[in-house]
Amino acid sequence: MASFPFLLQVHSGHNQVELSYNGQHLEFDAPDLNGNRTIHTVEILNITLQEQTLSIAVCVPKAGPKSESALEAFQFQVKNQTQAAQWQANVLGHVYKDVKRSKHFKILVNPFGGQGHAKKLWEHIAEPLIKAAGCTYDLTYTTHRYHAKEIAKDLNIRQYDAVVCVSGDGVVHEVINGLMERQDAIIAHKLPIGAIPGGSGNALSFSLLGEDHGAHVGNATLGVIKGRAMPVDLCSVTQGNGRFFSFELQSFGLIADVDLGTEHMRWMGEARFTVSAVGKLLSQATTGCELAYIPVETNIKRIHEQYNEARQTPVVWADQTHDELDANHPSIVDKFGGVTDSFRQEDGWVVENDEYITVVGAKTPWISKGSITNPAAQPNDGCIDLLVFPKDIGRVAGLAVMIGVETGEHVFHKDVRYMKVKAFRVSPKASSGFISMDGEHTPYQPYQVEAHRGLVSVLSIEGRYARSMKQ
Numbered sequence: 001m002a003s004f005p006f007l008l009q010v011h012s013g014h015n016q017v018e019l020s021y022n023g024q025h026l027e028f029d030a031p032d033l034n035g036n037r038t039i040h041t042v043e044i045l046n047i048t049l050q051e052q053t054l055s056i057a058v059c060v061p062k063a064g065p066k067s068e069s070a071l072e073a074f075q076f077q078v079k080n081q082t083q084a085a086q087w088q089a090n091v092l093g094h095v096y097k098d099v100k101r102s103k104h105f106k107i108l109v110n111p112f113g114g115q116g117h118a119k120k121l122w123e124h125i126a127e128p129l130i131k132a133a134g135c136t137y138d139l140t141y142t143t144h145r146y147h148a149k150e151i152a153k154d155l156n157i158r159q160y161d162a163v164v165c166v167s168g169d170g171v172v173h174e175v176i177n178g179l180m181e182r183q184d185a186i187i188a189h190k191l192p193i194g195a196i197p198g199g200s201g202n203a204l205s206f207s208l209l210g211e212d213h214g215a216h217v218g219n220a221t222l223g224v225i226k227g228r229a230m231p232v233d234l235c236s237v238t239q240g241n242g243r244f245f246s247f248e249l250q251s252f253g254l255i256a257d258v259d260l261g262t263e264h265m266r267w268m269g270e271a272r273f274t275v276s277a278v279g280k281l282l283s284q285a286t287t288g289c290e291l292a293y294i295p296v297e298t299n300i301k302r303i304h305e306q307y308n309e310a311r312q313t314p315v316v317w318a319d320q321t322h323d324e325l326d327a328n329h330p331s332i333v334d335k336f337g338g339v340t341d342s343f344r345q346e347d348g349w350v351v352e353n354d355e356y357i358t359v360v361g362a363k364t365p366w367i368s369k370g371s372i373t374n375p376a377a378q379p380n381d382g383c384i385d386l387l388v389f390p391k392d393i394g395r396v397a398g399l400a401v402m403i404g405v406e407t408g409e410h411v412f413h414k415d416v417r418y419m420k421v422k423a424f425r426v427s428p429k430a431s432s433g434f435i436s437m438d439g440e441h442t443p444y445q446p447y448q449v450e451a452h453r454g455l456v457s458v459l460s461i462e463g464r465y466a467r468s469m470k471q
């Protein structure tokens, strides 16, 4: 194979242009309508060659809050068709090196999510990119709660390359639970999930793409088009005699109140979370519970070191672990029992009774833009990251901790507890309050959470979550 950059000389009108693909971006210097020459640095979606005309569909990725990444198309005239065809094959071969080209998607759009913009975001940004990349899809607008779950439960999973949610995390949560309720739940990881942010809680997008890129529908769409299936652990949650799965967040106390007690502030978008968190913190409210957990690592320095070590090790994709997963998971059994079982001594439970500001279990580092509550969370380390704000953080320290949540540095604060656990249980003392599972309302009753390795997969470019802890 040729070495980078892959170069091709073409013409745009009378101008000669050099196309240069460096293994990540396409760069070229071409005149615009006014004759000004600009360097374009873009991501390739597709290249077609018809006789002398080379057409390139690209996306211009954006960072920061201002504008959206957008689809653009360029056309050039080629001199030597054989050379152009070779260049096209080399570039597309590399762009889609480990992933299928022209995927077929099941798309779910939640027109109710967030501030009700998901339909527009789909039509104006995501759909044109998906079409330009040569992907195909069939689309359903969700019409009611649990609609996405019903669809996932009955979906012919072999017919699609992924199910893509243009929504918040709630629809992803439903899709996962629909998949896990199937007879063939054990192969659910063969249908990857894609996330395009269209809700007010888009923790998965932020975790996949990071703070700067996570809110961009175009970038997330690129991630779906070019992403490969990354194995993702699920948390099995038992409550009463029931069981369901959570992929992201199980919260109690302040964080649950902020998540669920702010529905009336939906118009604010994501700001509702920050505004209400500060208010709650100043009021110093605590919630009592019995908190039990099976620790794996409780030293934050060690957790930080392990986080950095994990980022140096090569990623493992779901397609590399399928056979192993299929062999190791004959059924999804909770090793540590359910919430109604008594604690077995050999499992190593630590049990405490106290008042807490909040107790948050998570598999994703971000809970929303500007909130990295569980920064050491990894998609597939088999652990749940448990964050605990004890009752005696004062107002001043509390505000410092809240500011720390923006960058994830609160975990190093002396009053904050942070650990990796295999399982945990929360038994609330009060009779009413909020418990949030992936942003969805859950009955205010005891719950037990246990991590299960790699039960589903999510489309990702990097194969791990964006860096959420400083080196």
Ligand code: ADP
Pocket: 110, 111, 112, 113, 114, 115, 142, 143, 144, 145, 146, 147, 167, 168, 169, 170, 171, 172, 174, 198, 199, 200, 201, 202, 439, 440
């Ligand atoms: P947000 O991030 O704004 O909460 P989500 O995508 O998480 O958005 O969805 C929130 C809730 O909306 C989920 O519980 C989902 O089941 C529900 N839902 C989906 N479609 C509809 C609809 N057409 N009308 C009302 N609720 C819906």
Ligand code: MG
Pocket: 168, 169, 170, 171, 199, 200, 201, 438, 439, 440
């Ligand atoms: Mg939600």
